[in-house]
Amino acid sequence: xxxxxxxxxxxxxxxxxxxxxxxxxxxxxxxxxxxxxxxxxxxxxxxxxxxxxxxxxxxxxxxxxxxxxxxxxxxxxxxxxxxxxxxxxxxxxxxxxxxxxxxxxxxxxxxxxxxxxxxxxxxxxxxxxxxxxxxxxxxxxxxxxxxxxxxxxxxxxxxxxxxxxxxxxxxxxxxxxxxxxxxxxxxxxxxxxxxxxxxxxxxxxxxxxxxxxxxxxxxxxxxxxxxxxxxxxxxxxxxxxxxxxxxxxxxxxxxxxxxxxxxxxxxxxxxxxxxxxxxxxxxxxxxxxxxxxxxxxxxxxxxxxxxxxxxxxxxxxxxxxxxxxxxxxxxxxxxxxxxxxxxxxxxxxxxxxxxxxxxxxxxxx
Amino acid sequence: xxxxxxxxxxxxxxxxxxxxxxxxxxxxxxxxxxxxxxxxxxxxxxxxxxxxxxxxxxxxxxxxxxxxxxxxxxxxxxxxxxxxxxxxxxxxxxxxxxxxxxxxxxxxxxxxxxxxxxxxxxxxxxxxxxxxxxxxxxxxxxxxxxxxxxxxxxxxxxxxxxxxxxxxxxxxxxxxxxxxxxxxxxxxxxxxxxxxx
Numbered sequence: 001x002x003x004x005x006x007x008x009x010x011x012x013x014x015x016x017x018x019x020x021x022x023x024x025x026x027x028x029x030x031x032x033x034x035x036x037x038x039x040x041x042x043x044x045x046x047x048x049x050x051x052x053x054x055x056x057x058x059x060x061x062x063x064x065x066x067x068x069x070x071x072x073x074x075x076x077x078x079x080x081x082x083x084x085x086x087x088x089x090x091x092x093x094x095x096x097x098x099x100x101x102x103x104x105x106x107x108x109x110x111x112x113x114x115x116x117x118x119x120x121x122x123x124x125x126x127x128x129x130x131x132x133x134x135x136x137x138x139x140x141x142x143x144x145x146x147x148x149x150x151x152x153x154x155x156x157x158x159x160x161x162x163x164x165x166x167x168x169x170x171x172x173x174x175x176x177x178x179x180x181x182x183x184x185x186x187x188x189x190x191x192x193x194x195x196x197x198x199x200x201x202x203x204x205x206x207x208x209x210x211x212x213x214x215x216x217x218x219x220x221x222x223x224x225x226x227x228x229x230x231x232x233x234x235x236x237x238x239x240x241x242x243x244x245x246x247x248x249x250x251x252x253x254x255x256x257x258x259x260x261x262x263x264x265x266x267x268x269x270x271x272x273x274x275x276x277x278x279x280x281x282x283x284x285x286x287x288x289x290x291x292x293x294x295x296x297x298x299x300x301x302x303x304x305x306x307x308x309x310x311x312x313x314x315x316x317x318x319x320x321x322x323x324x325x326x327x328x329x330x331x332x333x334x335x336x337x338x339x340x341x342x343x344x345x346x347x348x349x350x351x352x353x354x355x356x357x358x359x360x361x362x363x364x365x
Numbered sequence: 366x367x368x369x370x371x372x373x374x375x376x377x378x379x380x381x382x383x384x385x386x387x388x389x390x391x392x393x394x395x396x397x398x399x400x401x402x403x404x405x406x407x408x409x410x411x412x413x414x415x416x417x418x419x420x421x422x423x424x425x426x427x428x429x430x431x432x433x434x435x436x437x438x439x440x441x442x443x444x445x446x447x448x449x450x451x452x453x454x455x456x457x458x459x460x461x462x463x464x465x466x467x468x469x470x471x472x473x474x475x476x477x478x479x480x481x482x483x484x485x486x487x488x489x490x491x492x493x494x495x496x497x498x499x500x501x502x503x504x505x506x507x508x509x510x511x512x513x514x515x516x517x518x519x520x521x522x523x524x525x526x527x528x529x530x531x532x533x534x535x536x537x538x539x540x541x542x543x544x545x546x547x548x549x550x551x552x553x554x555x556x557x558x559x560x561x562x
Contacts, residue, residue: 302423320437323427327441330383330405334420336428356417364423 001073001080003057005030007096010129014091020116024105027130028053028089028096032072033080035134042084042136043362044127044163045072046144046151049275050219050267052095055087056080070350077350077358083140091126092118092274100270101202113199113270120147120282124154131162141362142301143167145347146314147275150282153303153322157284160300165361169306170347172318173292173325174283179313182222183276186215190269199270208269213260215272220259225310225343292325299326303333304361306354308340308347334361366394366449367538370556374447374473377530377558378402382444385469387431388451391415392424399424409434432456435464443469450475450498454507459520466526466561475556480513480549483536497536498554514549521559530558 006029013023030053035042045055047067056072058065072078072085089097092115100115131139142155142163149171156166175183190196193211197204224232233252244257288294303326307319316337326333338353340346347354371394378384380402386395389408392415398404408426410416419426429437431448432455446469448461453476455461465472477498478484484494493503501507512520514533521528533544533552543551 302425304420324437324440327407327425327427327438332425334424334426336416336426353413353417357420360417360420364421 001032001057002034003030003032005053005060008130008133010126010133012129014122014126014129016116016122017119018117022091022098022116025091025098025126026096026102027091027098027126029130030054030066030087032056032085033083035084035136039136040138040140041082042086042131042134042139043078044131044139044142044155045078045085045087046123046127046142046148046155047087047090048144048146048148049279050263051148052093053087053089053097054095055085068348070348071355071358077355078143078362079359083362086130086134086136088127088130090118090123090275090278092271092278094268094271099268100274101268110202112202115270115274117277117281118274119278120150120154121158123151123278124158127151127155128159128162137162139163141165141167143169143358144171145169146171146344147279147282149314149347150279150284153284154282156299156301156303157295160298163301165304166299166301167304167306167358167361168319168322170308170311170314170319170344172314173285173322175280176318180280182218182313183280186218187273187276189214189218190272193269196269199273201269207264209264212264212267212269212272213257216263216267217256217260220256222313223342223344225312228310228341228343292321293329296325296331297329299329299331302361302364303331304357305333305335306347306357307335307337308342308344309337310340310342311344311346313344366390367534369534369538369540370449370475370554371397373532373556374449374475375401377473378404378445378447380404383442384445384447385409385438385441385443386447386449387435387465388448389415389419389424389426392419392422392426394447394449395419395424396422431461435461435468438468439464441468445469445471445473447473448475449473450477452476453510453512456509458510459524462520462526462559463524466559471529471558471560473556473558474517475554476517477508477511478514478549478552478555479511480515481536481553482550483553485550496553497538514552514555517555517557521557525562526559527562528557528559532556 051067054066055068056066089095092099104111142152144152149168152166190211193208195206196208236251238254248254285292305319305322307316323335383405386408395406446465452458487494533548534554535541535544536553
């Protein structure tokens with residue numbers, strides 16, 4: 001699989017939904033496969049909250065597999081032998097695109113907590129500039145799950161002529177009250193970490209690791225489900241030798257400790273707050289006073305909406321809402337609810353039916 | 366679905382109308398209607414393989430059990446709702462018809478006729494009827510609520526549905542004088558276009 005990772009600089013600036021403006025910005029972009037002559041085989045994949053541009057294959061250091069490696073690759077559901085797949089790190093992220101860890105060109109100092117609030121709309125607008133840069137006038141598909149699914153939906157609304165199909169997986173047209181509540185607990189854990197320093201930790205050479213870790217542990221509970229945790233861990237005790245913390249009794253505790261620890265090493269706390277705020281703030285119907293039908297009326301792309309039965313973060317009924325609004329305004333839209341073995345995270349894994357459906361959707365006229 | 370049936374359904378569906386096909390199978394009927402009549406079509410199906418075929422054909426398909434989900438589409442203002450060869454498999458056919466006529470101006474229903482003379486003969490001879498459009502044995506059939514042509518028309522009358530069109534086929538799947546004149550005895554299949562009064 002031909003893979004290219006590059007930092008692309010945009011000098012034309014971007015007006016953000018918050019009213020702030022980035023005069024220049026960078027996007028870290030990874031591509032797989034090759035763009036054909038007609039430039040009509042391109043697929044944009046949008047990452048979820050903690051993902052980044054590295055969607056498939058091994059990372060450049062050979063360590064981490066891409067977040068959607070089960071789905072993207074040679075012969076896979078999104079086949080890189082056929083399609084040119086593009087993934088960019090969202091603005092405000094911490095994997096190379098402009099965000100809290102980059103230098104503010106105005107002050108010459110790190111942005112840190114001063115990086116402006118970003119939104120799903122801003123990401124879509126920045127990705128539109130990216131498609132212009134790549135010379136892609138129409139995506140064959142824009143797809144994503146969770147927060148990435150929100151971007152795919154927003155693409156279809158914002159740029160109806162710029163994509164043929166949208167794959168909208170394990171997501172909703174807006175975050176629910178419960179979603180916002182969960183995110184706030186995560187943010188509170190970070191803010192109350194003594195190393196957070198009101199977001200100014202970079203200037204003090206510290207990191208609010210324990211807050212990030214707690215936030216991520218809670219996150220992992222929401223990405224899973226009661227049944228899945230029962231099946232995976234049950235009430236099994238953790239083996240003494242492999243305990244991460246002395247306080248750990250059960251395997252599930254050890255798992256959360258491990259995941260949280262790993263995440264807190266790599267993720268930036270200000271990014272965490274920005275990303276979750278963007279997720280909470282998304283409401284596709286915001287611009288039309290809550291009428292989803294009104295905004296969806298603009299859509300010309302064909303939609304494929306997939307929900308997973310074990311997902312309680314963005315449950316199937318949220319997928320069905322998208323389908324129903326589409327049907328109300330004559331937008332072409334298929335909707336399937338798949339058996340998910342992994343709760344909300346199911347959209348990341350290549351189950352048989354999921355793969356078939358994505359392939360069928362990509363091949364359909 | 367046999368070709369005469371498809372032909373009649375197509376004839377009854379106006380150009381550019383908004384159509385929902387309950388139990389749409391592999392999406393062939395919708396595909397034809399989209400190509401030939403420029404309709405805006407949606408299918409509802411529960412069989413995984415058939416859903417897959419719909420998606421491959423580019424047909425908008427929704428995975429749903431018709432027994433549970435007809436009312437979900439109430440807000441969608443369809444011109445025609447189609448229920449071909451499945452009304453008798455539903456738990457509550459009369460309620461399903463009511464719901465369909467809530468979400469759509471008109472409704473096309475096709476049903477096998479248990480009053481067909483060969484079915485009657487089977488029963489006289491002491492066996493459950495097995496005919497070309499009732500092919501399964503009693504222990505395998507998905508049909509829960511079989512009825513005769515007369516039964517169906519009585520239900521329509523009692524429910525206050527208007528029968529705008531009807532058409533009958535014999536057991537060869539063809540139009541015949543006998544089936545049209547004495548449908549309750551000689552029609553193997555009935556096709557109805559119904560609406561609310």
